[in-house]
Every structure is written in C-alpha cells, then in structure tokens.
Amino acid sequence: MSSNLVITAVYLVLMFAAGLFFSKNIKNTSDYFLAARSAPWFWIMGSVWATNIGFLHGYLAHGGAAYEWGLIQANFEWFQGPFGYIMAGIFFIAFYWRAGIFTVPQFLERRYGPGISSIYSFAWLILFLVTIAAELYLGGMFLKNILGLPFWPTVFVLTAVVGTYTLMGGLGAAIMMEFVQFVIMMLGTMPLLFILLNMVGGFAGIKDVLLTQWGVSAQYFTVLPDIHHPYGPAPWIILGQCFVTTLGWCAGHQSMVQRNLGARSIYDSKLGYVAAAVPKTLGAFLYIVPMIAAPIVFSRLGIFVEKSDAAYGKLILNLLPQGMLGLFIAGLLSAGLSSISSVLNSSSTMVIKDFYERFLVKGKSDRHYFLAGRVATFGIIAASLLLVPVVLKVYLIMWLEQVLLAMVLGPFMGVLILAIFWKRANTAGSLAGFLTGGAFAVFLQQIIGIQIFFQIGFGSFAVTLAVTIVVSLLTKPPGREKVDGLTWDSDFMAKVGDVVAERAEANGTPVHVIPRPRAVRPVWYLNIKYWATAVLLVQIVLLFFFG
Amino acid sequence: MMEQNQGANPKKIVAVQMLSIGVILFILGVTVLLQSPFGRMEPFVRLCSILSTGAIITAGVLFSVGGYFRLKKARGK
Numbered sequence: 001m002s003s004n005l006v007i008t009a010v011y012l013v014l015m016f017a018a019g020l021f022f023s024k025n026i027k028n029t030s031d032y033f034l035a036a037r038s039a040p041w042f043w044i045m046g047s048v049w050a051t052n053i054g055f056l057h058g059y060l061a062h063g064g065a066a067y068e069w070g071l072i073q074a075n076f077e078w079f080q081g082p083f084g085y086i087m088a089g090i091f092f093i094a095f096y097w098r099a100g101i102f103t104v105p106q107f108l109e110r111r112y113g114p115g116i117s118s119i120y121s122f123a124w125l126i127l128f129l130v131t132i133a134a135e136l137y138l139g140g141m142f143l144k145n146i147l148g149l150p151f152w153p154t155v156f157v158l159t160a161v162v163g164t165y166t167l168m169g170g171l172g173a174a175i176m177m178e179f180v181q182f183v184i185m186m187l188g189t190m191p192l193l194f195i196l197l198n199m200v201g202g203f204a205g206i207k208d209v210l211l212t213q214w215g216v217s218a219q220y221f222t223v224l225p226d227i228h229h230p231y232g233p234a235p236w237i238i239l240g241q242c243f244v245t246t247l248g249w250c251a252g253h254q255s256m257v258q259r260n261l262g263a264r265s266i267y268d269s270k271l272g273y274v275a276a277a278v279p280k281t282l283g284a285f286l287y288i289v290p291m292i293a294a295p296i297v298f299s300r301l302g303i304f305v306e307k308s309d310a311a312y313g314k315l316i317l318n319l320l321p322q323g324m325l326g327l328f329i330a331g332l333l334s335a336g337l338s339s340i341s342s343v344l345n346s347s348s349t350m351v352i353k354d355f356y357e358r359f360l361v362k363g364k365s366d367r368h369y370f371l372a373g374r375v376a377t378f379g380i381i382a383a384s385l386l387l388v389p390v391v392l393k394v395y396l397i398m399w400l401e402q403v404l405l406a407m408v409l410g411p412f413m414g415v416l417i418l419a420i421f422w423k424r425a426n427t428a429g430s431l432a433g434f435l436t437g438g439a440f441a442v443f444l445q446q447i448i449g450i451q452i453f454f455q456i457g458f459g460s461f462a463v464t465l466a467v468t469i470v471v472s473l474l475t476k477p478p479g480r481e482k483v484d485g486l487t488w489d490s491d492f493m494a495k496v497g498d499v500v501a502e503r504a505e506a507n508g509t510p511v512h513v514i515p516r517p518r519a520v521r522p523v524w525y526l527n528i529k530y531w532a533t534a535v536l537l538v539q540i541v542l543l544f545f546f547g
Numbered sequence: 548m549m550e551q552n553q554g555a556n557p558k559k560i561v562a563v564q565m566l567s568i569g570v571i572l573f574i575l576g577v578t579v580l581l582q583s584p585f586g587r588m589e590p591f592v593r594l595c596s597i598l599s600t601g602a603i604i605t606a607g608v609l610f611s612v613g614g615y616f617r618l619k620k621a622r623g624k
Binding site: 003004006007010011014015018021022025026027031035036037038039040043172175176179180183184187188190191194195198264320321322323324326327330 | 555556557558559560561563564567568570571572574575578579580582583584585587588591592595596598599600602603606
C-alpha cells in the first residue's frame with residue numbers, strides 16, 4: 001500500500017472516530033444546530049474560512065482559474081473576501097444575534113414575514129444539494145486521479161465519513177473538523193509555495209520568465225483588471241462583486257452565518273468573522289500564487305495540461321515526494337469535506353427550522369426536533385449522493401450555481417440593507433422587490449445575455465432597492481413587532497442583551513443557553529478594530545503592489 | 548412552553564473539541580513523519596517537509612494538552 005494511501009486512510013478513520021466520540025456531548029437542538037453556542041472566536045475564524053474553501057471554491061477550480069487568468073483570481077482573497085468578512089462581522093452579524101435566530105431566513109421572517117423567507121430558504125436548499133453532490137463528485141474524481149482509487153466506492157466512503165460526523169455531532173462536530181482542516185490546509189499545503197518559488201527564482205523569477213521571455217500580458221499579474229479585460233473591469237468588481245455578491249455571500253450564506261451564531265458570545269462571533277479575513281488573505285498563497293508559477297514548472301518538466309482544472313493535481317503529483325503528497329491529499333480532502341459538512345449541517349437546520357417546525361409539525365418537544373434534525377441530515381446526504389451522477393458535468397454545476405446566486409444574492413442584499421437601516425421597509429415592499437430583483441437577474445442573464453456574474457448581481461440589487469422603497473412607501477408601514485430590536489438604533493449595543501433574552505424566552509429556549517453579550521473591554525490583541533484595521537492595511541499594501 | 552432537554556456544558560464541548568483536534572493532528576503528523584522517505588528528498592524539499600510535519604505535530608501536542616486540562620477543569624476534577 002502506498003504511503004499516500006496510508007496517510008489518507010488514517011486521516012479519514014480519525015475524522016470518523018472523532019465525530020462519533022464528540023457526538024456523546026450533543027443533547028438538544030441548541031447543541032445540535034448551534035453547538036450549544038460554545039465556540040470561541042478562533043474556532044469561528046478557522047471554521048468560516050474552511051467552510052469557504054472547497055473543491056469548487058479553492059484549490060482545484062480557483063487554482064485552475066488562476067492558472068488560466070493569472071493573479072486576477074486573487075481579488076477574492078486580497079480584496080473582496082476580507083472586505084466581506086469584515087463588513088458582515090461588524091455590521092450584520094449583531095442583528096442576527098439580536099434576533100435570537102438559527103437561520104438567515106428566520107431573520108427575514110421576523111422582519112418581513114414568511115413569504116420572502118421561504119423563497120430564500122428554498123433557493124439555498126437547492127443550491128446546497130447541488131453543492132454537496134458536486135463536492136462529492138470532485139472528491140471522488142480527485143482520489144481516483146491521484147491515488148487510482150475506484151470512483152464510486154471512494155464517493156461512498158467520503159459520504160459515510162462526512163455524513164456520520166455531521167449527522168451525529170451536528171454543528172459542534174462540523175466546526176471541530178473544520179478547524180482540523182484549517183490547520184492541515186495552512187500548515188500542510190503552504191510548503192508548495194516555497195518549493196515552487198525556490199524552483200523558479202522567487203516572484204521576480206516568475207515575472208521575468210512570463211513577462212520578459214514568454215511575452216505574457218502584464219494583466220496576468222494584476223488583481224484589479226483594466227476596462228477591456230474579459231474577466232470584467234475593476235469598477236464592476238468593486239461595485240457589483242465587493243459590495244453586493246461577496247457581501248451577500250458573507251452576510252447571507254447560511255453555512256457562514258450559522259458558524260457565527262454558534263459562538264459563545266456576540267463578541268467572539270464578530271471577532272471570529274473579522275479574523276477569518278487573515279486566512280482568507282493567506283489563501284492566495286496556497287492556491288493562487290503557486291498556480292502563477294505552474295506554467296514555468298510544467299514547461300521545464302515537459303508536462304502537458306489539457307484542462308486548467310487539472311493543473312493543481314498535476315502540479316502536486318509531479319513535484320511532491322511521498323509522505324508530503326499524502327499530507328497534501330489530506331489537505332485537499334479537508335477542503336472538500338469541510339464544505340460538505342458545513343453545507344450539510346446548514347441544510348438540515350434550514351429544513352427543520354424553516355419548513356418542518358414552521359409548516360409541518362408544530363409544537364413538538366425539543367427532542368423531537370433534535371431527532372428530526374438527524375433524520376434530515378441523513379436524507380440530505382442520501383439525496384445528494386443520488387444527485388452525483390446528474391452533476392457529472394462540472395460546467396453544469398458552475399452554471400446552475402451562478403444562476404441561483406445571481407438570482408438570490410443581489411435581491412437579498414437589497415432587502416437586508418433596507419431591513420436593517422430603513423424602518424419603513426415592509427412585507428409587501430420587500431416581497432415585490434425581492435421577486436422583481438430575482439426576475440431582473442434572470443432577464444439580464446438569459447435574455448440580454450450578460451454573463452458577468454457581478455454585473456447581474458449589481459443590477460438585481462439596484463432594482464430590488466428601488467422596487468422595495470417604492471412599494472413600501474405606497475403601502476402600510478410595518479408593525480412595531482417587525483421593527484423593534486431588528487433595525488439599527490443609536491443605542492443598539494445596549495439593547496442587545498435584553499432583546500436576545502426576551503426573544504429566547506418567547507421561543508421556549510432557556511435564556512441561560514444564550515449567553516448575554518460580554519460588557520468587558522477586550523484585551524488589545526482581541527480588539528476587533530485593531531484586527532479590522534490591520535487586515536485592511538494589508539489589503540491596501542497588496543493592492544498597491546498588485547493592483 | 549416546549550419541553551426542553553438539558554443542554555451540554557459549553558466549556559466541556561470546547562474542551563472535547565480541543566482534545567479531539569489535538570489527537571487528530573498529532574496522529575496524522577506522526578503518520579506523515581513515519582511514511583516520508585526523508586533520505587531520498589532534495590534538501591530544500593526535505594526542510595519544507597520536516598517543518599510542515601513538525602508544525603502539525605506541535606499543534607497536535609499543544610491542542611491535546613490544552614484540551615486535556617480544560618476537560619479536567621470542566622468536569623470539576
């Protein structure tokens with residue numbers, strides 16, 4: 001048996017065993033869906049980042065795109081992502097906490113009623129099912145190509161491992177595994193960068209070969225492209241992607257938000273999200289910068305790469321020795337499994353909290369919903385497994401994901417911003433705005449033929465804002481129960497504890513389960529403002545050199 | 548009001564998570580160490596491999612020890 005296979009097998013067995021060991025501590029819905037609100041800020045940091053990195057978004061697809069497009073792919077890591085984390089952490093997470101919710105749609109329901117929340121929840125559930133199926137497919141293909149393992153048995157093993165620890169341990173097990181995966185990705189896959197830079201003579205060596213000797217365009221080394229770049233010009237990236245789609249992803253993606261709601265305090269939640277901008281920035285050095293150097297290495301070793309998606313796999317297969325390659329495989333598997341577990345856990349939470357508990361079986365005991373959560377997790381992983389043969393075409397997955405995200409993220413940001421910052425926004429206005437914005441996104445994409453995702457996102461966001469404002473002004477203002485404690489107030493922080501306790505009690509959740517926000521001033525190195533400022537300064541420096 | 552199960556102790560949950568993370572990282576790191584043919588690697592690759600594996604093992608030890616003491620404290624022993 002090859003050493004790479006031994007390392008992969010040991011890693012999968014360890015995750016399976018640890019998931020079962022942890023599950024003994026899970027006793028009710030709060031433990032299962034929100035990890036008993038126990039997670040400290042560094043758990044949130046690692047977990048949020050690991051959730052965001054998978055086979056689809058990360059090493060294989062993202063790295064492959066960097067191989068094809070160049071450093072522009074780093075705009076997610078060096079610009080939009082950190083900005084989205086910081087803005088969501090500072091401005092939006094506190095409102096979710098204050099509402100005492102389990103899911104993002106629950107917040108929309110409190111503020112706007114059940115209509116918009118059900119549509120939003122349903123769209124994400126479809127997206128989540130497709131995502132799990134796609135990650136399982138890519139994981140199976142990856143192990144088949146690297147280790148020569150048979151596809152379907154490998155997919156079943158991956159499903160069994162990730163399904164078991166998520167089904168048994170809920171969010172707590174998912175966060176725990178995501179932190180392990182965060183450490184393995186950071187420490188285990190970072191050496192590739194140094195090995196590559198050592199081979200090609202540093203970043204200056206890469207530039208020298210690509211720009212001077214090969215005559216590659218200078219745009220290959222630019223994070224923010226010029227107006228003629230086919231990827232999309234920089235102003236659109238800033239307006240559409242940064243302020244709408246990426247921020248909508250960070251503030252509205254149930255998997256990302258749920259990790260924050262599982263924090264032990266509102267401060268840990270906010271700091272965890274802001275601190276996640278650090279590994280996000282470093283992520284470019286794991287799978288973007290190495291892929292910029294990859295063409296030179298392939299040329300020297302005489303390797304032909306037919307598809308950019310396969311570039312990362314070929315690079316590590318030809319460059320790394322036994323043992324280290326095994327660790328890399330564990331790191332890449334980590335990326336895929338962390339995405340699956342987070343989405344799986346979030347899907348079951350949405351199924352139970354947004355549909356089952358609300359429409360199908362009301363007023364049952366907490367134990368009933370806890371067990372229903374486990375059944376839902378099993379059902380979702382089984383459904384995703386059945387979907388694997390359907391999503392064999394990766395381009396189809398990416399297309400479906402882009403359509404759904406364009407339809408959802410722009411309108412979501414429109415109604416969310418108005419929900420929080422404009423008390424006059426009401427149910428009729430938000431529903432009209434959300435549906436019109438979604439329809440406008442489809443119109444732009446399918447009828448006009450615009451394919452740049454963030455242009456569609458910004459267009460649908462603007463339409464949603466306009467329609468929501470007009471319809472809200474033409475209809476009755478929302479009642480106090482839809483506004484109090486859910487919108488921006490000058491004494492916002494002072495009210496947080498009272499509102500959380502009041503809502504928790506009204507929901508039947510014991511108040512002690514939801515800790516009151518810490519009033520003490522944090523030590524300087526845990527100050528959110530310092531973390532946010534430091535990250536933003538690093539972004540400015542990176543953009544100065546690569547912008 | 549709905550019937551509610553007594554939830555888990557959040558401090559114990561964090562302690563168990565830390566301990567599990569530490570054990571996974573330690574065993575994985577040691578496995579990688581035992582399976583790596585360091586003698587056949589190029590010097591720079593060997594250095595990177597040793598540093599990377601060593602960092603994972605160290606993280607494993609630190610989390611295990613931290614988790615063990617937190618668990619003892621959470622159980623009140």
